Amino acid sequence: MAKEPRRALLELLRRPGNAHCADCGAPDPDWASYTLGVFICLSCSGIHRNIPQVSKVKSIRLDTWEEAQVELLASQGNSAAKAAYESSVPPFYYRPTPSDCHLLREQWIRAKYERQEFTDPQKQEPYSAGYREGLLWKRGRDNGQFLSRKFVLTEREGALKYFNRSDVTYLKDNSTRNIFIYHEDGKEMVDWFNALRAARFHYLQVAFPGASDADLVPKLTRSYLKEGYMEKTGPKQTEGFRKRWFTLDDRRLMYFKDPLDAFARGEVFIGSRESGYTVLDRLPPSTQGHRWPHGITIVTPERRFLLACETGAEQRAWLDTFQQVVDRPMLPQEYAVEAHFKHKP
16 A cells, blocks of 8 residues: 555656755655645755644655645645745745755745745735844954844945944955854844845846846845865966965955955956956966866966866866856956956965
């Protein structure tokens, strides 16, 4: 009898909408919630286990299923659940992907099923009101200590203020400033994150009145294309190589002494192949002073940037990411950024 429910579950997975996790979109979900009627991935199933009053989960292939549990999944499924639990998701609210951190996925799942925020817009006040204030822990720019600060986000002024300013990145004098903030409560932190997205969304609606929501949402926030340690040398290429933390933010490659530094030690603009930018999977033959053996050379119209990776796998990952940036044609606004960009040693 145990084989029959399992066979029925596998058939349900082939229905439209069930082939991907109902919460993060990961392909081939192996778990299901038999109280909510959704198919989910292993990572999201762990979050569901932490809200047993709402969701009870089983492995599709490893656990024993009762016919009534399978029937509930058959009557519900991912598409029906999304229609019920995601009927009023604000366009700016961040929908996590399989690669996102646990916090974003957990609060998305809790917001959907536990708090049911997306069935009643009045429950979205914490991040939809256009104004938010509260205490957050902020990392000091110079000493690295986290201190409690009062933050105020005001959409009308288009500003995030703090009194004594997840991480927030912005440009000042054409240099990138990182502000690192956190809160002990996960919901509070994600509410701040989505409040920032809401403020930017409404600003973009005014700035681009003819744009659709689908066009504006990708401009709200973005993840770094890649980050990690590499070695680099200076502009003369005679100095020793130094270990630095690199982050690639669209076409800006920034490097820091420490991952939580407020300001980058330097930034490199990476344009398109048509504009004279290329990436090589090696260092010049005469290069010396690097401890890590796997070289990368970024060629720009002004100079060459010499980098070294610790492993071949890291080198390939960086090369693939750089290549995607170089192969992408530049947008008109990116030419303006390039023209004003300061290449730092």
